[in-house]
Amino acid sequence: MLTGGCLCGAIRYQTDGAPFHESICHCSLCRRSSGAPFVAWFSVPRASATLTSGAPAWFHSSIYGERGFCAQCGTSLFFRSADLPDEIDITTASLDDPGLLPPRDQLYTATRIQWIEDALVLPSFPAART
Ligand SMILES: [Zn+2]
Numbered sequence: 376m377l378t379g380g381c382l383c384g385a386i387r388y389q390t391d392g393a394p395f396h397e398s399i400c401h402c403s404l405c406r407r408s409s410g411a412p413f414v415a416w417f418s419v420p421r422a423s424a425t426l427t428s429g430a431p432a433w434f435h436s437s438i439y440g441e442r443g444f445c446a447q448c449g450t451s452l453f454f455r456s457a458d459l460p461d462e463i464d465i466t467t468a469s470l471d472d473p474g475l476l477p478p479r480d481q482l483y484t485a486t487r488i489q490w491i492e493d494a495l496v497l498p499s500f501p502a503a504r505t
């Protein structure tokens with residue numbers, strides 16, 4: 376069972392579905408909707424994902440796609456597409472243990488921010504900058 380939720384705790388979800396398409400997405404819509412350089416996602420059968428607390432707000436980010444997020448704290452949680460009615464995408468970083476689902480590929484690298492390639496070699500601090 377995979378469990379997760381938003382920053383404020385209003386929305387909690389769980390899924391016992393087998394995850395697939397573990398990916399990092401560099402598309403401009405993921406970037407804008409999250410405010411982050413890229414977003415990690417995984418997919419599960421839509422019927423396997425259930426809300427255990429709260430309910431997301433939905434925003435149509437394209438003709439087919441809708442993004443579910445917490446209206447209280449803004450956490451990006453879900454993506455569903457009219458093209459793929461039997462599956463739902465969940466943001467990997469909203470999992471209680473994101474380490475369980477490492478990404479297997481990267482999408483939309485044509486629009487990847489160039490400086491991401493250098494991020495891992497920047498000066499690093501274990502917590503806040505000292
Ligand atoms: Zn929230």
Ligand SMILES: [Zn+2]
Binds near residue numbers: 400401402403405406
């Ligand atoms: Zn994307």
